[in-house]
Amino acid sequence: MPDPGERLVNLALFLAKTPRFVSAEELRSEGLGYPEDQDEAAFLRMFERDKEALRAAGIAIEVDEDECYRLDRAGTFATEVMLSAEETATIRTAVAALATDESFPFAEDLTIALAKLGQGAPAPVSVATTLVDEDPRAQGASAALTAEAIASRKFVAFDYTNAKGESRMHEVAPYGIFFREGRWYLVGLDTSIGEIRVYALKRATNMRVNATAPKTPDFERPDWFAVAEYSLLPFQYGPTPFEAVVRFSAEDAWRAARLSGGNGTIAEQPDGCALWRIEVGDPRGLASWCVEHGPGVVPLEPQTVVDIFRVGLTEVLARHDR
Amino acid sequence: MTARKNTAMHTRRMLALLPYLKQGETLKLAELAAAVGAPEAEVAADLTALSYCGVPPFTPDEMIDLAIDGDTVTVYSAPPALDRPVRLAPREARALVAALQAAGHGSDDPLVTRLLAAASAEIDPAELAATLRAGDASAPVVGIYAMLAEAIESGSKIRIGYFSAGSGTHSDRVICPYALANERGAWYVKALCESAGDVRTFRLDRIREAEPTGERFERSQSVSASVIPDGEGLPLAVLRLAPGARHTEERDWPGAAFNLKQNGAVFAEVPYSSATWVARRVAAGLGMIDAIETPEVRAAVREVAQRALAELEG
Numbered sequence: 001m002p003d004p005g006e007r008l009v010n011l012a013l014f015l016a017k018t019p020r021f022v023s024a025e026e027l028r029s030e031g032l033g034y035p036e037d038q039d040e041a042a043f044l045r046m047f048e049r050d051k052e053a054l055r056a057a058g059i060a061i062e063v064d065e066d067e068c069y070r071l072d073r074a075g076t077f078a079t080e081v082m083l084s085a086e087e088t089a090t091i092r093t094a095v096a097a098l099a100t101d102e103s104f105p106f107a108e109d110l111t112i113a114l115a116k117l118g119q120g121a122p123a124p125v126s127v128a129t130t131l132v133d134e135d136p137r138a139q140g141a142s143a144a145l146t147a148e149a150i151a152s153r154k155f156v157a158f159d160y161t162n163a164k165g166e167s168r169m170h171e172v173a174p175y176g177i178f179f180r181e182g183r184w185y186l187v188g189l190d191t192s193i194g195e196i197r198v199y200a201l202k203r204a205t206n207m208r209v210n211a212t213a214p215k216t217p218d219f220e221r222p223d224w225f226a227v228a229e230y231s232l233l234p235f236q237y238g239p240t241p242f243e244a245v246v247r248f249s250a251e252d253a254w255r256a257a258r259l260s261g262g263n264g265t266i267a268e269q270p271d272g273c274a275l276w277r278i279e280v281g282d283p284r285g286l287a288s289w290c291v292e293h294g295p296g297v298v299p300l301e302p303q304t305v306v307d308i309f310r311v312g313l314t315e316v317l318a319r320h321d322r
Numbered sequence: 323m324t325a326r327k328n329t330a331m332h333t334r335r336m337l338a339l340l341p342y343l344k345q346g347e348t349l350k351l352a353e354l355a356a357a358v359g360a361p362e363a364e365v366a367a368d369l370t371a372l373s374y375c376g377v378p379p380f381t382p383d384e385m386i387d388l389a390i391d392g393d394t395v396t397v398y399s400a401p402p403a404l405d406r407p408v409r410l411a412p413r414e415a416r417a418l419v420a421a422l423q424a425a426g427h428g429s430d431d432p433l434v435t436r437l438l439a440a441a442s443a444e445i446d447p448a449e450l451a452a453t454l455r456a457g458d459a460s461a462p463v464v465g466i467y468a469m470l471a472e473a474i475e476s477g478s479k480i481r482i483g484y485f486s487a488g489s490g491t492h493s494d495r496v497i498c499p500y501a502l503a504n505e506r507g508a509w510y511v512k513a514l515c516e517s518a519g520d521v522r523t524f525r526l527d528r529i530r531e532a533e534p535t536g537e538r539f540e541r542s543q544s545v546s547a548s549v550i551p552d553g554e555g556l557p558l559a560v561l562r563l564a565p566g567a568r569h570t571e572e573r574d575w576p577g578a579a580f581n582l583k584q585n586g587a588v589f590a591e592v593p594y595s596s597a598t599w600v601a602r603r604v605a606a607g608l609g610m611i612d613a614i615e616t617p618e619v620r621a622a623v624r625e626v627a628q629r630a631l632a633e634l635e636g
Contacts, residue, residue, distance in 0.1 A: 004333070005368075053330055058337075058409045058410055075409065076409060078410070089468060089472040090433070090468045094424065100359075117437070127501060147454070150454075182506030182573070227452060228451075228455055258527040309634060320604075320627070
């Protein structure tokens with residue numbers, strides 16, 4: 001039997017070379033690599049898989065009312081993209097480096113994407129990425145599985161150990177995935193509690209996707225869902241959210257946009273300062289964050305956070321008096 | 323990897339290789355391998371398989387005719403079809419978007435939109451934006467990243483305004499950028515700093531502005547893209563972290579040695595090159611982290627706390 005890859009390439013070349021619609025039977029008889037002694041049912045199963053494989057490779061196939069097939073040229077061929085020197089450099093460096101980062105869950109697909117874009121040549125500059133520093137391969141693999149389940153809308157199940165060290169199995173309808181500060185997170189509806197939760201994939205093991213009826217979705221994601229709303233700064237998680245205001249000094253006002261991660265709103269003031277309004281769930285976490293990202297960053301509102309900031313730093317001074 | 327997944331990848335790579343096979347050209351295997359991100363041996367196997375491919379009647383002029391000779395491949399007859407790039411499959415578009423997000427481009431960034439429009443018919447950008455966030459979109463950093471990436475390729479000097487988290491100060495410097503690195507989602511550039519006369523690491527989101535000086539530089543030394551400092555020979559700060567304190571994970575203190583005590587407190591020996599960096603994190607503990615050693619770090623903790631309190635009152 002010929003290499004399945006050869007059969008698929010032959011099929012793609014034939015469809016690309018033939019402008020008319022062609023029946024499955026004709027394709028079978030063209031010597032593209034389908035076994036001659038194969039029965040009809042086995043051939044049709046193989047042909048279905050081949051069409052899926054070509055579509056997964058970016059080859060668009062049209063079907064007419066007689067179940068005949070033709071290459072969809074407009075859907076298959078990419079149009080040329082004109083890139084500036086900086087855009088080319090961006091793609092060649094960042095993207096090429098991520099293609100070899102085992103914690104980047106889309107590395108394999110990225111290499112093919114780069115090849116198709118003609119940007120797959122090695123980056124001529126030194127560039128390295130370590131997105132994930134803890135179990136990078138395991139987190140990358142879990143994130144890849146999760147991303148597939150999100151796309152196919154299949155349930156995932158995994159064993160999860162929370163921050164208190166408690167472990168149990170969860171079944172989740174995965175809605176989205178995000179990356180923050182070296183960790184991948186899954187956002188989804190936990191089927192046992194009926195609530196949307198955020199799970200650090202670092203804490204998830206034995207991740208598996210529901211394999212029953214793989215082409216039939218298990219759930220529908222709500223239209224309103226946006227993963228960005230769950231990708232919050234650490235102090236934004238908490239039981240009773242409230243609004244806080246943080247002041248960046250005039251010299252540090254430009255840092256507000258960099259540090260906000262796109263969360264909250266930033267308003268420049270006439271004196272050059274910037275006021276950042278942000279929803280907060282952990283007042284102590286925000287006070288701590290302000291110290292860590294100082295100088296020039298202090299909480300203004302609410303008074304609770306200001307007090308925690310003041311009392312905490314006074315305690316720090318007392319403990320380091322000599 | 324399963325046999326079926328192997329076959330799928332083999333096929334996708336073979337199809338991706340087709341536009342590179344121009345009649346009469348001799349190509350280096352290493353360059354083709356780099357182009358599709360696979361080892362040379364696997365690409366040689368892909369090319370060998372392609373040499374058996376074609377269209378009916380499979381006469382020599384309807385076959386892909388190529389020969390691999392050592393580290394090169396010569397194309398005698400180009401593919402009879404599919405000789406220009408095909409669009410990205412949805413999963414490939416998703417990978418590209420995720421990679422660009424990791425480089426700071428949001429889902430609605432013009433570069434992402436343009437690439438998707440030209441290269442992918444089936445992807446729904448809104449669906450991707452709703453379900454995937456592989457990095458923080460931060461437009462100013464995207465511009466700085468692109469400038470530095472290009473400057474590294476072209477050997478251009480860049481003037482930057484920089485905020486040093488170590489000292490808490492702002493300064494202007496001219497740098498010769500050597501390498502880019504991403505550590506836990508944050509981008510850094512390693513560069514020769516002309517002010518310091520030595521190679522330094524700069525975090526991109528702390529660069530206020532950047533512009534080329536118009537001058538060129540010759541790269542005189544090889545620089546690792548790693549941004550984790552070598553702790554050897556550095557002084558050690560000794561910290562006591564109370565149970566429940568922030569920053570109690572080893573990843574929060576690069577190079578540190580941790581020692582758990584019976585009362586739940588953790589003692590950490592942290593190598594440091596900047597006492598202020600350690601001090602700021604200790605102060606951020608708001609009384610739950612103590613710097614026991616060194617006197618330099620303890621003094622820096624006092625200074626950080628006093629300044630923060632003064633800013634609050636001021």
